[in-house]
Amino acid sequence: MEFLNWADTFFHDLGFNKETVANLGLFTNIIVIIIIAYIIDFIAKKILTQAITTVANKTKTSFDDYLVNNNTAKYIAHLFPLYFIYLTVPVLLDKYSTSDKFLEKGLKIYIILLFLWIIRSVFRALRDYLKHKPRYKDKPIDSYIQVVTIVLWMFGVFSFVSILFNIKTITFLTAFGSISAIIILVFRDTILGFVASITVSVNDMVRIGDWITIDKFGADGDVIEINLATVKVRNFDNTTTTIPTYSLISDSFKNWRGMQNSDGRRIKRYILIKSSSVKFIQPEELNYYSKIQELTSYLNHRQTDIDNYNETNNIDKTLLLNGRNLTNLGLFRKYIMQYLQSHPGLNKEMMLMVRHLQPTEKGIPIEIYCFSKDKVWENYEHIMADIFDHIIASVKYFDLEIFEFNLSHQIKN
CATH class of the missing domain: 2.30.30.60 (SH3 type barrels.)
Structure with missing residues (x-):
């Protein structure tokens, strides 16, 4: 460390007194050390960054790539000028006693900060690496x-204060x-x-x-x-x-x-049927409903069962209310069920049903409960809208009515 003595000789030859020589020499040597440390830091960053980048490009793992992206190499490179300062400052302070404690404390705090930055950059690289792993995504x-960062900084603050x-x-x-x-x-x-x-x-x-x-x-x-x-x-x-x-x-x-x-996305929606539009099916109407293909086989089987029951129990059918009968709402529910079972967009392995809900002052809720195969939101909405478009359009074929508020009547009142 003989180069630290040149400043004393230089200022002494200029004719400064001993105290001034000491102060100017200390200041000059600090400036020189800082400049040399900066040059060492610049060279170390260039070499270390290039070396880690080269290694990262040749290895299969991507973790070292994230180390490069988070400037880990640059922080590690700061260790080299720090080591140089660590060697030179004690020599400098040994000759110039002023400000020794200040420089010593500053150096210790910088060492702690540097290690915190290095550890933080490593953990950030680890974070980015794990985020791109399917298992931890x-x-x-x-x-x-x-x-972890908070704990590290807490220990850092403790150390700074100490x-x-x-x-x-x-x-x-x-x-x-x-x-x-x-x-x-x-x-x-x-x-x-x-x-x-x-x-x-x-x-x-x-x-x-x-x-x-x-x-x-x-x-x-x-x-x-x-x-x-x-x-x-x-x-x-x-x-x-x-x-x-x-x-x-x-x-x-x-x-x-x-x-x-899951294997499907639930469709759970109902329509309101006017209770006043529900009625028994007249015998002469059976031919009309039999033309609906989804109901043909059901009507043949169901009507036979009803006729056998009424005959066996001597039911007086002069009044339609007596015995067992078909209703237009019951046929409508059966039609919806058959329609849903044949719809290609629904998962038949999951729950599929058409049910009554509690009647209200607005009518009888008929709920459709099923699951679409496609769970993508846009496609799901399209399937559900397609089903209810058909159901709403089918209501009138069963001589039923959908409940709607009569706005014109409300305005008159």
Whole structure:
């Protein structure tokens, strides 16, 4: 380290006094060390970045590619000028006693920061690497990385305070424990988010890519990110809703993953039939309904059973109400059932039925309950609309009526 002595000689030859020579020499040597450290840092970054990039291009794994993208090589390269400063500063401070503690503390803090940056870049590379793995693509990796980062920075802050104020780590941690209540209050959302992230992951409640619906927040779309504090949902109108992570375990929500993984998507909708339009089928009307192909075989079989029952029990059929009879609503339900069973867009292996619901002042609800084969939203809506277009158009062929509000009557009143 003989080059550190040249400044003293230079300023002494210029005629400065001893104290001025010492101060100018210290300042000049610091500037020289900084310049040399910068040159070493520049060269190290170039060499190390190129070396890691070359290795990354030749290896099969993509993890090293993410290390390059997250500037890990640049942070590691800072270790070389740091080592140079580590060697030169003690020599410099040995001769110039002023500011020795300041430079020593600054160097220690920089060492801690540098290691924090290196570790953070490695974890960020790990995060990006795992996100592109099918096995971890739907896991809340961001939450785990953020927790690790927070813990690292907490230890970093402890170390900074200990170095700056010459406080022992044990003493500082003891004082930290005494103010833990305040810390819990300040970091409440972070702590709750961490607990929620672990709960969501362990119980497999939500994955990235799941379609969820949360009415409270107006969210209805795909989960695109789960981190420590928030969950981001890209709604189907291309807006983004940000939800507190803790709300996933404190509030109710609907996850459509089960539907997406099943063999069909449910269709559950009803139409309202006017009760006044329901009637028994007259014998002379049977020929008309027999022309409906979906009902031909059913009517032949069903009417035979009804006639045999009425004859066996000596039913007086002069009054249509007596005995067993067919109704236009019953035939309509049977027609819908036959139509659904022959529809190519429905999964016949899953539940398929047409049923009555509780009659209301608006009429008799006839509900269609079935599952479409295609679960894609657009195709699902097309299949459902196609089915109900046909059903609504078929109502009049059974001499039935669909309930509608009579607006003109309401206006007159």
